[in-house]
Amino acid sequence: MAIAFLSAERSKDPNRQVGACLVSENGVILGIGYNGFPRGCSDDKLPWAKKSKTGNPLETKYPYVCHAEVNAILNTNHASAAGQRLYVTMFPCNECAKIIIQSGVSEVIYFVEKRLNDTDAAYVASRKLLSMAGVKVRKLQPQMDHLLIQFEDP
Numbered sequence: 001m002a003i004a005f006l007s008a009e010r011s012k013d014p015n016r017q018v019g020a021c022l023v024s025e026n027g028v029i030l031g032i033g034y035n036g037f038p039r040g041c042s043d044d045k046l047p048w049a050k051k052s053k054t055g056n057p058l059e060t061k062y063p064y065v066c067h068a069e070v071n072a073i074l075n076t077n078h079a080s081a082a083g084q085r086l087y088v089t090m091f092p093c094n095e096c097a098k099i100i101i102q103s104g105v106s107e108v109i110y111f112v113e114k115r116l117n118d119t120d121a122a123y124v125a126s127r128k129l130l131s132m133a134g135v136k137v138r139k140l141q142p143q144m145d146h147l148l149i150q151f152e153d154p
């Protein structure tokens with residue numbers, strides 16, 4: 001999870017930085033991702049706004065941004081994520097849940113949930129899909145509340 005948090009630091013999303021880390025059954029790191037625009041799509045040419053002043057959704061980040069979970073899965077060299085665990089700083093949305101399921105991930109370990117109530121359809125649908133597909137889901141109970149990384153000569 002600490003690697004997922006580190007990865008989230010690289011996100012350019014001014015409102016929310018999400019990180020994910022895919023590990024094998026044996027705990028070997030296979031892929032890391034954070035939320036960002038697709039490769040070759042410049043951060044300077046696409047909007048990071050949550051809302052558009054004109055009401056045009058194309059002026060917001062949502063149609064363009066790749067979620068951290070998808071990036072972590074796609075960044076691995078493995079054709080299938082079968083048996084693997086995905087650590088993610090935020091509970092996955094329904095679109096990510098579909099990809100998590102289809103790629104064969106066995107377990108999702110998350111840190112926080114975005115949804116504020118039970119009516120947020122994307123997160124309710126996500127839970128429903130993950131449960132139906134038999135993907136284990138659990139909230140991390142961290143054994144530490146921070147991790148210090150100090151850049152100095154060892």
Ligand SMILES: Nc1ccn([C@H]2C[C@H](O)[C@@H](COP(=O)(O)O)O2)c(=O)n1
Nearest residue numbers: 013015016018035067068091092093
């Ligand atoms: N599980 C998730 C949920 C969200 N994201 C990304 C997508 C956006 O860049 C950001 C959410 O923005 P907000 O609506 O809170 O301003 O987080 C993700 O990567 N994984």
Ligand SMILES: [Zn+2]
Nearest residue numbers: 067092093096
């Ligand atoms: Zn998502």
